[in-house]
Amino acid sequence: MSEKASRKGDKREAIVEAAIEVFAQKGFHAARISDVARAAGVADGTIYLYFDNKEHLLLSIFEEKMEFLRVGLLAALDGVDCPLERVRVFARFHFDSVRRHRAVSEVLQVELRLSHKFLKDYRPEKLWDYLRVFEQIVREGQSRGVMRADVDPFLAKWAFFGALDELGQQYVLSRRERISPDAAAEQVADIFLRGMATPAASPR
Amino acid sequence: MSEKASRKGDKREAIVEAAIEVFAQKGFHAARISDVARAAGVADGTIYLYFDNKEHLLLSIFEEKMEFLRVGLLAALDGVDCPLERVRVFARFHFDSVRRHRAVSEVLQVELRLSHKFLKDYRPEKLWDYLRVFEQIVREGQSRGVMRADVDPFLAKWAFFGALDELGQQYVLSRRERISPDAAAEQVADIFLRGMATPAASPR
Amino acid sequence: MSEKASRKGDKREAIVEAAIEVFAQKGFHAARISDVARAAGVADGTIYLYFDNKEHLLLSIFEEKMEFLRVGLLAALDGVDCPLERVRVFARFHFDSVRRHRAVSEVLQVELRLSHKFLKDYRPEKLWDYLRVFEQIVREGQSRGVMRADVDPFLAKWAFFGALDELGQQYVLSRRERISPDAAAEQVADIFLRGMATPAASPR
Amino acid sequence: MSEKASRKGDKREAIVEAAIEVFAQKGFHAARISDVARAAGVADGTIYLYFDNKEHLLLSIFEEKMEFLRVGLLAALDGVDCPLERVRVFARFHFDSVRRHRAVSEVLQVELRLSHKFLKDYRPEKLWDYLRVFEQIVREGQSRGVMRADVDPFLAKWAFFGALDELGQQYVLSRRERISPDAAAEQVADIFLRGMATPAASPR
DNA sequence: AATGAATGAGTATTCATTCAT
DNA sequence: AATGAATGAATACTCATTCAT
Numbered sequence: 053m054s055e056k057a058s059r060k061g062d063k064r065e066a067i068v069e070a071a072i073e074v075f076a077q078k079g080f081h082a083a084r085i086s087d088v089a090r091a092a093g094v095a096d097g098t099i100y101l102y103f104d105n106k107e108h109l110l111l112s113i114f115e116e117k118m119e120f121l122r123v124g125l126l127a128a129l130d131g132v133d134c135p136l137e138r139v140r141v142f143a144r145f146h147f148d149s150v151r152r153h154r155a156v157s158e159v160l161q162v163e164l165r166l167s168h169k170f171l172k173d174y175r176p177e178k179l180w181d182y183l184r185v186f187e188q189i190v191r192e193g194q195s196r197g198v199m200r201a202d203v204d205p206f207l208a209k210w211a212f213f214g215a216l217d218e219l220g221q222q223y224v225l226s227r228r229e230r231i232s233p234d235a236a237a238e239q240v241a242d243i244f245l246r247g248m249a250t251p252a253a254s255p256r
Numbered sequence: 257m258s259e260k261a262s263r264k265g266d267k268r269e270a271i272v273e274a275a276i277e278v279f280a281q282k283g284f285h286a287a288r289i290s291d292v293a294r295a296a297g298v299a300d301g302t303i304y305l306y307f308d309n310k311e312h313l314l315l316s317i318f319e320e321k322m323e324f325l326r327v328g329l330l331a332a333l334d335g336v337d338c339p340l341e342r343v344r345v346f347a348r349f350h351f352d353s354v355r356r357h358r359a360v361s362e363v364l365q366v367e368l369r370l371s372h373k374f375l376k377d378y379r380p381e382k383l384w385d386y387l388r389v390f391e392q393i394v395r396e397g398q399s400r401g402v403m404r405a406d407v408d409p410f411l412a413k414w415a416f417f418g419a420l421d422e423l424g425q426q427y428v429l430s431r432r433e434r435i436s437p438d439a440a441a442e443q444v445a446d447i448f449l450r451g452m453a454t455p456a457a458s459p460r
Numbered sequence: 461m462s463e464k465a466s467r468k469g470d471k472r473e474a475i476v477e478a479a480i481e482v483f484a485q486k487g488f489h490a491a492r493i494s495d496v497a498r499a500a501g502v503a504d505g506t507i508y509l510y511f512d513n514k515e516h517l518l519l520s521i522f523e524e525k526m527e528f529l530r531v532g533l534l535a536a537l538d539g540v541d542c543p544l545e546r547v548r549v550f551a552r553f554h555f556d557s558v559r560r561h562r563a564v565s566e567v568l569q570v571e572l573r574l575s576h577k578f579l580k581d582y583r584p585e586k587l588w589d590y591l592r593v594f595e596q597i598v599r600e601g602q603s604r605g606v607m608r609a610d611v612d613p614f615l616a617k618w619a620f621f622g623a624l625d626e627l628g629q630q631y632v633l634s635r636r637e638r639i640s641p642d643a644a645a646e647q648v649a650d651i652f653l654r655g656m657a658t659p660a661a662s663p664r
Numbered sequence: 665m666s667e668k669a670s671r672k673g674d675k676r677e678a679i680v681e682a683a684i685e686v687f688a689q690k691g692f693h694a695a696r697i698s699d700v701a702r703a704a705g706v707a708d709g710t711i712y713l714y715f716d717n718k719e720h721l722l723l724s725i726f727e728e729k730m731e732f733l734r735v736g737l738l739a740a741l742d743g744v745d746c747p748l749e750r751v752r753v754f755a756r757f758h759f760d761s762v763r764r765h766r767a768v769s770e771v772l773q774v775e776l777r778l779s780h781k782f783l784k785d786y787r788p789e790k791l792w793d794y795l796r797v798f799e800q801i802v803r804e805g806q807s808r809g810v811m812r813a814d815v816d817p818f819l820a821k822w823a824f825f826g827a828l829d830e831l832g833q834q835y836v837l838s839r840r841e842r843i844s845p846d847a848a849a850e851q852v853a854d855i856f857l858r859g860m861a862t863p864a865a866s867p868r
Numbered sequence: 869a870a871t872g873a874a875t876g877a878g879t880a881t882t883c884a885t886t887c888a889t
Numbered sequence: 890a891a892t893g894a895a896t897g898a899a900t901a902c903t904c905a906t907t908c909a910t
Contacts, residue, residue: 218418
């Protein structure tokens with residue numbers, strides 16, 4: 053990779069990281085492009101060489117970080133065979149990511165929801181990819197007979213994500229650490245695991 | 257009630273209902289005060305006789321509708337004794353409300369989150385009141401021995417709300433009716449009910 | 461005078477006095493009609509029964525207080541024969557009025573100048589009447605030979621008023637009492653008196 | 665000076681000059697920022713690159729023009745030794761400036777007073793600098809024995825300025841030229857000169 | 869005469885985006 | 890590629906005034 057290309061990558065990366073910090077701190081709407089530019093050490097106009105507009109910058113963060121999350125999730129699940137156990141690993145991985153990348157999580161969970169585009173027009177394929185992993189776990193659990201056949205994988209997927217995301221939000225937004233990510237992971241895992249397991253497979 | 261008082265109430269009510277429709281349709285940010293005023297059949301300035309500013313109008317909708325929701329919930333729960341059954345009634349009531357008051361739900365679930373103030377500064381006491389009902393159900397279930405003692409009522413509450421809210425959002429935002437509120441209610445109820453029940457109390 | 465008429469006068473008077481206080485305190489522009497109404501103990505609309513509009517209220521204050529000032533000036537000058545001495549009495553009377561009616565002075569000197577209408581369109585006849593007294597003093601002084609014939613009474617009048625008004629403003633606006641109204645009166649009187657006197661009539 | 669610097673200076677200068685014309689013609693309050701922008705040939709937003717807000721623009725005009733005035737005054741006084749004569753030169757210079765920069769004078773004398781901030785909060789140091797020249801003339805005249813020792817330089821300064829300013833206002837605001845700046849200068853000079861001179865130094 | 873709820877015109881300011889250099 | 894000065898659209902809010910009661 054040439055020096056120039058390297059610099060190019062650096063600059064784009066600097067903007068993304070600066071944007072995450074600025075968006076997490078001030079919120080997407082209150083954050084000005086010039087704030088991000090200053091934090092990234094570039095000129096305002098430079099941002100537009102890498103991103104179409106302010107919203108696209110937010111969406112790029114979303115896409116890249118969700119993909120990063122999905123890859124990490126697959127790695128965490130690697131070697132875990134039992135579908136019930138995989139549910140627990142999923143929950144643990146999610147809350148662990150929230151804890152380790154707090155600013156990123158705040159942007160993903162809070163600011164991204166603010167984007168009307170995201171909610172109404174944008175199709176968050178990367179989120180769907182991430183959650184499809186859960187859906188697969190359920191289907192596998194059902195075919196193995198450890199999860200109830202009358203669980204709707206599609207609905208369960210959104211319910212599971214809602215639970216993770218809401219607790220993640222409460223964790224990120226609460227200054228006082230009223231929520232332990234570890235405890236949250238186990239609680240959500242316990243509930244969904246037992247909630248979806250067949251009586252035979254259910255832990256006592 | 258005197259003619260005057262009646263009219264006065266009507267005007268405020270008209271503004272609130274108009275705001276719900278306009279916010280649901282155009283989104284809080286895109287909605288202009290003059291849009292709300294026109295829809296309510298009042299002058300722009302009149303809105304400021306009843307609400308401090310645009311954001312306060314949104315928050316007022318939240319407060320009033322959440323309170324309405326909580327009262328309805330208590331009525332729905334009235335006469336249902338078993339804590340496990342009460343969880344199911346809660347879920348059913350929630351999705352029923354979403355279906356019946358779609359615009360309100362869209363504002364509460366989607367547009368409200370646009371408000372940075374709501375997310376960062378505002379303390380949504382009315383939401384907490386609504387969810388506290390669930391927390392009480394869990395505590396009662398635990399003292400009756402039908403719910404596991406190692407369920408954390410606080411965490412379970414937010415997980416439950418996250419599941420309800422996420423599915424509610426998917427329902428409200430999806431134009432194609434991929435999600436049936438009835439099915440969603442039963443799924444969430446099933447999962448949480450079984451997920452929190454003691455083995456003895458768990459349905460087979 | 462009937463009770464009703466009396467009340468009517470009282471209400472108008474209350475508005476005028478309230479307006480003087482409010483205008484002096486907050487400034488004409490920053491003062492809201494509702495501020496004046498509250499201070500006067502009447503409804504907003506009531507003010508419009510007595511005054512055409514906000515500006516007219518200010519102008520009415522000006523007219524009435526300037527007339528009051530002119531009458532007081534004539535009384536103060538009564539019995540003072542020597543034109544040079546009359547100049548001194550004028551200066552003393554002016555600063556004495558400023559001191560005794562500070563709020564009124566602030567409105568007259570400061571806020572009134574803010575009225576574009578006053579400066580561009582409005583013809584402040586009452587001010588002219590007040591200052592015409594000075595012009596007459598000069599003319600009398602000239603015909604008696606105690607004031608120089610090459611003094612232009614018209615120009616001298618405005619110069620004299622400018623001096624009085626500027627010092628009055630400095631007095632009213634300075635929180636720290638850097639200016640003594642008494643000293644100011646004597647200084648202005650001394651300068652104009654000697655400045656306009658013939659060498660023969662000039663005090664040594 | 666580089667091309668860039670030149671253009672940059674031009675743009676700011678263009679805004680200042682445009683503002684003077686627009687403020688003089690329509691008045692500060694009636695003038696819209698977009699009026700100034702159009703007159704200056706720039707976009708509305710550009711004005712905010714150089715000035716914090718509308719009021720700051722007015723104050724900047726004041727500062728710059730008062731400084732310009734003071735420098736010109738010192739040049740006019742250069743070589744004039746006698747304090748009494750310097751008073752006359754001051755008066756002539758002032759009215760000459762008013763005549764030659766009518767729009768500037770109108771803004772300084774009339775529109776500036778519209779600013780509540782100017783009157784109540786702002787400390788017009790540049791005006792003080794300008795008038796301090798007069799105060800120095802008086803002190804010098806006293807130490808040379810050509811001006812009465814009982815003249816208060818501070819009070820005389822404000823009286824003198826009041827006279828100049830009031831006549832300047834009457835000149836600027838009167839469409840019909842009822843006031844000759846030359847005559848006004850001589851009148852004010854004559855009165856203050858004789859009014860402050862010692863009997864020995866007083867012109868016959 | 870008095871009220872005060874309702875009106876709605878009017879505008880400074882922000883900031884994402886562009887583009888000449 | 891990078892800059893950053895310049896642009897200009899877009900809108901919540903105020904408050905003098907009105908008028909039905």
